[in-house]
Amino acid sequence: MTEKTNRKCQIIEVASKLFFEQGYHATGIKQIIEAADIAKGTFYSHFKSKEELGLEWLECGNRKWKTCRDSFLEQFATPKEKLIALFDYQAKGAEECSYRGCAMLNMLAETPELGCPMRKAIRGYKKGYLCFIRELVNQHLPDASDDDREQRAGAIYLLSEGATVAAQSFCKTGPIDIAKVQVEKILAE
Amino acid sequence: MTEKTNRKCQIIEVASKLFFEQGYHATGIKQIIEAADIAKGTFYSHFKSKEELGLEWLECGNRKWKTCRDSFLEQFATPKEKLIALFDYQAKGAEECSYRGCAMLNMLAETPELGCPMRKAIRGYKKGYLCFIRELVNQHLPDASDDDREQRAGAIYLLSEGATVAAQSFCKTGPIDIAKVQVEKILAE
Amino acid sequence: MTEKTNRKCQIIEVASKLFFEQGYHATGIKQIIEAADIAKGTFYSHFKSKEELGLEWLECGNRKWKTCRDSFLEQFATPKEKLIALFDYQAKGAEECSYRGCAMLNMLAETPELGCPMRKAIRGYKKGYLCFIRELVNQHLPDASDDDREQRAGAIYLLSEGATVAAQSFCKTGPIDIAKVQVEKILAE
Amino acid sequence: MTEKTNRKCQIIEVASKLFFEQGYHATGIKQIIEAADIAKGTFYSHFKSKEELGLEWLECGNRKWKTCRDSFLEQFATPKEKLIALFDYQAKGAEECSYRGCAMLNMLAETPELGCPMRKAIRGYKKGYLCFIRELVNQHLPDASDDDREQRAGAIYLLSEGATVAAQSFCKTGPIDIAKVQVEKILAE
DNA sequence: AATGAATGAGCCTTCATTCAT
DNA sequence: CATGAATGAAGGCTCATTCAT
Numbered sequence: 001m002t003e004k005t006n007r008k009c010q011i012i013e014v015a016s017k018l019f020f021e022q023g024y025h026a027t028g029i030k031q032i033i034e035a036a037d038i039a040k041g042t043f044y045s046h047f048k049s050k051e052e053l054g055l056e057w058l059e060c061g062n063r064k065w066k067t068c069r070d071s072f073l074e075q076f077a078t079p080k081e082k083l084i085a086l087f088d089y090q091a092k093g094a095e096e097c098s099y100r101g102c103a104m105l106n107m108l109a110e111t112p113e114l115g116c117p118m119r120k121a122i123r124g125y126k127k128g129y130l131c132f133i134r135e136l137v138n139q140h141l142p143d144a145s146d147d148d149r150e151q152r153a154g155a156i157y158l159l160s161e162g163a164t165v166a167a168q169s170f171c172k173t174g175p176i177d178i179a180k181v182q183v184e185k186i187l188a189e
Numbered sequence: 190m191t192e193k194t195n196r197k198c199q200i201i202e203v204a205s206k207l208f209f210e211q212g213y214h215a216t217g218i219k220q221i222i223e224a225a226d227i228a229k230g231t232f233y234s235h236f237k238s239k240e241e242l243g244l245e246w247l248e249c250g251n252r253k254w255k256t257c258r259d260s261f262l263e264q265f266a267t268p269k270e271k272l273i274a275l276f277d278y279q280a281k282g283a284e285e286c287s288y289r290g291c292a293m294l295n296m297l298a299e300t301p302e303l304g305c306p307m308r309k310a311i312r313g314y315k316k317g318y319l320c321f322i323r324e325l326v327n328q329h330l331p332d333a334s335d336d337d338r339e340q341r342a343g344a345i346y347l348l349s350e351g352a353t354v355a356a357q358s359f360c361k362t363g364p365i366d367i368a369k370v371q372v373e374k375i376l377a378e
Numbered sequence: 379m380t381e382k383t384n385r386k387c388q389i390i391e392v393a394s395k396l397f398f399e400q401g402y403h404a405t406g407i408k409q410i411i412e413a414a415d416i417a418k419g420t421f422y423s424h425f426k427s428k429e430e431l432g433l434e435w436l437e438c439g440n441r442k443w444k445t446c447r448d449s450f451l452e453q454f455a456t457p458k459e460k461l462i463a464l465f466d467y468q469a470k471g472a473e474e475c476s477y478r479g480c481a482m483l484n485m486l487a488e489t490p491e492l493g494c495p496m497r498k499a500i501r502g503y504k505k506g507y508l509c510f511i512r513e514l515v516n517q518h519l520p521d522a523s524d525d526d527r528e529q530r531a532g533a534i535y536l537l538s539e540g541a542t543v544a545a546q547s548f549c550k551t552g553p554i555d556i557a558k559v560q561v562e563k564i565l566a567e
Numbered sequence: 568m569t570e571k572t573n574r575k576c577q578i579i580e581v582a583s584k585l586f587f588e589q590g591y592h593a594t595g596i597k598q599i600i601e602a603a604d605i606a607k608g609t610f611y612s613h614f615k616s617k618e619e620l621g622l623e624w625l626e627c628g629n630r631k632w633k634t635c636r637d638s639f640l641e642q643f644a645t646p647k648e649k650l651i652a653l654f655d656y657q658a659k660g661a662e663e664c665s666y667r668g669c670a671m672l673n674m675l676a677e678t679p680e681l682g683c684p685m686r687k688a689i690r691g692y693k694k695g696y697l698c699f700i701r702e703l704v705n706q707h708l709p710d711a712s713d714d715d716r717e718q719r720a721g722a723i724y725l726l727s728e729g730a731t732v733a734a735q736s737f738c739k740t741g742p743i744d745i746a747k748v749q750v751e752k753i754l755a756e
Numbered sequence: 757a758a759t760g761a762a763t764g765a766g767c768c769t770t771c772a773t774t775c776a777t
Numbered sequence: 778c779a780t781g782a783a784t785g786a787a788g789g790c791t792c793a794t795t796c797a798t
Contacts, residue, residue, distance in 0.1 A: 007761080023299050025214040029789060039763045040790080046761090050789065100301060105354050109298035110212050112289060114360060126358045154367035159344070162351030165294050169315045171303060178343035182375075196778095218772060228780045230775080239772065385782080401677050403592040407768060417784045418769080424782090428768065478679060483732050487676035488590050490667060492738060504736045532745035533726070540729030543672050547693045549681060556721035560753075574757090596793060606759045608796080613757095617793065 008046045009060075011036050016057050020103050024054055024110050054107070055121055061103050062125045066132075079139040080187050083156060086133075087180035090163060091173040101168035105161070130157045140187060152186050159183060197235045198249075200225050205246050209292050213243055213299050243296070244310055250292050251314045255321075268328040269376050272345060275322075276369035279352060280362040290357035294350070319346045329376060341375050348372060386424045387438075389414050394435050398481050402432055402488050432485070433499055439481050440503045444510075457517040458565050461534060464511075465558035468541060469551040479546035483539070508535045518565060530564050537561060575613045576627075578603050583624050587670050591621055591677050621674070622688055628670050629692045633699075646706040647754050650723060653700075654747035657730060658740040668735035672728070697724045707754060723750050
């Protein structure tokens, strides 16, 4: 929380907004520094390159998203309720960001090189999300077989991802409602 | 089928490969005309702009994808079998394109403006895909209620989209297998 | 001599002046295009990169220099006279260019990477100059041993190069006069 | 010999290596301070500007070069032997620095402005080198005429400079051997 | 002394598009 | 229809230097 950290965070915040709203490639350094009201050299004293900023954006965004999500889910008591409420949280987010989708999936689309740092990072974050769902499923069905739980967790994860991009495609939360209903079925069986 | 059409198609074909492999923004007109071995002016006599080429790419790509898909599904007799085989087809495609995902979802990520032609087009193609699934579900469950069928079709659609982006995220077909198993359950109930 | 050639040549001419007067690194593309009164894109439609222009500059400069030199030496009858007059030509050039030295040696100083295209090119041009001197020496002393002729040609070449950089160092033609006198001795023996 | 002096010398040493290896313009302040492991401000508390560092580099380099040279020549008894051995010293240096040439001549190439401090300094150092040669020639030929001695000294100086840039051009010591042989002739007559 | 964040002009290069031929 | 030269704004990034701490 030193001053240096603050300035860097401010740049990340400004860039996050622009990257998310316009896309990574479509957002230029010039636009970022103008929005952050700093000089070009200042930017490059904080970040080695645009890619580094991109990576920090994703990491920072993931951290914040998890914090908000967990905070939202605190009001729900059981794992089952939490898993279902996850889709309410998703619907809320989709609306709030004008159906811009998921920052990571969007970045994935702009990043074709298979082994690059960006894709590695995204894979890590997505794996983390899957684990989060798996853990809740495990808590909800402690006596089910591993395979069964893995299948259910995977399906819920896929419904969540599918709902994200479908909401983005159609600019409405309808798909997320469908996903929520399906998740209720998956957890009821 | 005139010469003009052939030439235009050739450009679209070349551009399709590049757009899909590298992304829309990351692919320049220069690269396209060099790969197609034509002059700049020739390109602009066939396409008003890069965006127009992008739109034709999506349309052409969607048409081809549907043709291939339907051809692949012909070998399966029942709607249920077709719906399940759809995920085998998806897995094959994911591997073949090195997990580059869906051209339309990728384009969506690069296209933030809500009402632009690109997004309208993508919405149309995605709606078409959902309809295709809905129709098969209707055939499979002619006696189910509208709501029930709509829910099942929607869930299958979401699993398909989710499997696409998950396979892209993790560079493996595992998520598609999960989706396939889940679809079998949805159609068995 | 098409229009295209003319335009490219014009750029090379403008750049030659600037590169020679200011140095290669110290001359920016912006300055070149402003002096040539063309747009940036135009420049890059003629040259792949600044380095390519640099290479063409050296090649073009070498060609022109040889032409002028040979034209100047035509008035002299014997190989010996030509070799001596070479230093008058050099003195004239040194004065005319305000003792800026040799474009190639200057470029060499700005190009440390041993195997790069620039150094290869420069080595070729310098080898050509040495050969030119050697041939005249051979004509002058047809009966001398190979070793002897090689030594004399080499020494004359070194005196020429030394005179160039010394004139550049001291901003006067004195060193070239010294070299000329020494060459006369070398050829008289 | 205070701490300050040491720190300054350390910067000069680090910069010397980089300037010589990469060229003056091609070496940035950032690279120098990183290699010297100091802060930007520290650099500018020791040097008014990059140019000042450049000037100190040349001066320091000249001083060191003379010391090494004189130390090397101590083992030789007569002025004639010293003058000839000078070219062995030169060959050794050319090899050791990967044929990067003479720091001063390289700097000259990057410094077109005729009256600037850098050129004045270089002129001084080169004049010093010529004087050093002249003195040895005078000792070797105390009875020759002034003109004769001046011509011989000048020729040896030119052969030395020519050998330097030729070795740099061709990345071999051959030219220095040629120069040495020629110097032997000049001193034998 | 020493620090390193900040500056903003400048670097080389690519962009999508136009238009005279 | 086809050509490819021309445009100039924008791309990501580095430069030498200053200055408050």
